[in-house]
Amino acid sequence: MSRKGTRRLLAVAVTAGATLLADALPAHAAGYSAFAFNLGTTEPTVYSFINSATRTLDMTMYELSDTTAVNDLIARKKAGVTVRVILDRTKTSVNGSAYSSLKAAGVGVVYSSSSYVYTHQKTITVDGATSMILTGNLTSKYYPTSRDYGVVDSDANDVAAVERVFGADYAHTSVTPGDGDNLLWSPTDSRSRLLAVVNGATRTLDVEEEEFSDSAVVDAIAARAAAGVKVRVVLETPGSYASEVAQIDDAGGTVRGYSSSTGFYIHAKAIVADYGLATQKVEAGSMNITSNSLDSNRELGIILTDSGVASTIETALNSDYAGGTPA
Structure with a gap:
């Protein structure tokens, strides 16, 4: 939330x-x-x-x-x-x-x-x-x-x-x-639309999330890593999602986290797939990767191929990944 x-x-x-x-x-x-x-x-x-x-x-x-x-x-x-x-x-x-x-x-x-x-x-x-x-x-x-x-x-x-x-x-x-x-909504199609972005990644997949527990989406992200896609996850309080973090790590992805009670806080919810490629997609919105957020809340997000939007989010995400602690 x-x-x-x-x-x-x-x-x-x-x-x-x-x-x-x-x-x-x-x-x-x-x-x-x-x-x-x-x-x-x-x-x-x-x-x-x-x-x-x-x-x-x-x-x-x-x-x-x-x-x-x-x-x-x-x-x-x-x-x-x-x-x-x-x-x-x-x-x-x-x-x-x-x-x-x-x-x-x-x-x-x-x-x-x-x-x-x-x-x-x-x-x-x-x-x-x-x-x-x-x-x-x-x-x-x-x-x-x-x-x-x-x-x-x-x-x-x-x-x-x-x-x-x-x-x-x-x-x-x-x-x-x-x-x-370009939209995705909860509680209707947000999970299926997020899965389409994740499953469409062929080279890179960058994820930045406050919450990270929906099994279908986490499984799909791990599957991309196992398939050879370079997967990076930036996460708030990764200790709250130990099994999900282990799943990403075991599949070959990497997770960086933030957990200070008073410092920099990852509240964003964004995904960038295949940045800079013809298959590029970027998603941002209000929905966390949790079952409650996807199934029970009113949420709204957007999925685009726009290079300017992707660049803005990817640039900040790169900085956040570099500044995070390995999880």
Whole structure:
């Protein structure tokens, strides 16, 4: 889920490589772009995206505890933008302040449906034209130490699919998500879509994950290593996944981990297969590699061949792998 326990505190310097950042394209530019969270006290790329909305803004967020983001949403409402927000109903201790502030300002804000164990999705859509799909929450106290990514997507079919699901989830009505051109959703097709990315790797497979326990996906990653694919995994608290780590190691892959209670934290959920090759694919989204995340939550991710998106994620992932401890 989000973070395990309360051990994630503000704090500390990070390795130089952990500050890598690629700026997102303007909100309405065609195509795709990506950025790494900037490991500062704010996330200006996210704020700029929110402030680009001129007509509508729809946000689904597992955790929203960022005064700047909340104030920006309220400012958009005051500017005449129709703002709607879904917050996870189980995280009222985190989301309560934002919920109250948004409600008082006349923003349309609801808690998520009980149809899902968690609404763990992290997405912002502006003007029905561009969606930002995030691996990280808008929880400012974690910004300085968390590895997370965002992908900006202006593919019309993707955005239409995101908006259709948002409308149903906002109204607490049932919906079968569509994938548009590039999406994957929980609890519908995320596992099969992740497996397609993993199984399609022919030369290299790089995985960066906070949680790592779904047997089908872990088995597939190990199978790629056993088949001769160069597999690298960057993992938070690898000690929590000892059998899965051993499985990857035994198959010929390598795992690097982070486990400081106050330092650099792998919150990202991303996969890069065959980087730089014609068969390249990159996936990023909210879903962890766990059965609960894939089968029981509302989650959203994106799979692309885009070289810019792949480069942004692979560059940061390389840095994180180099800085991790062998598991």
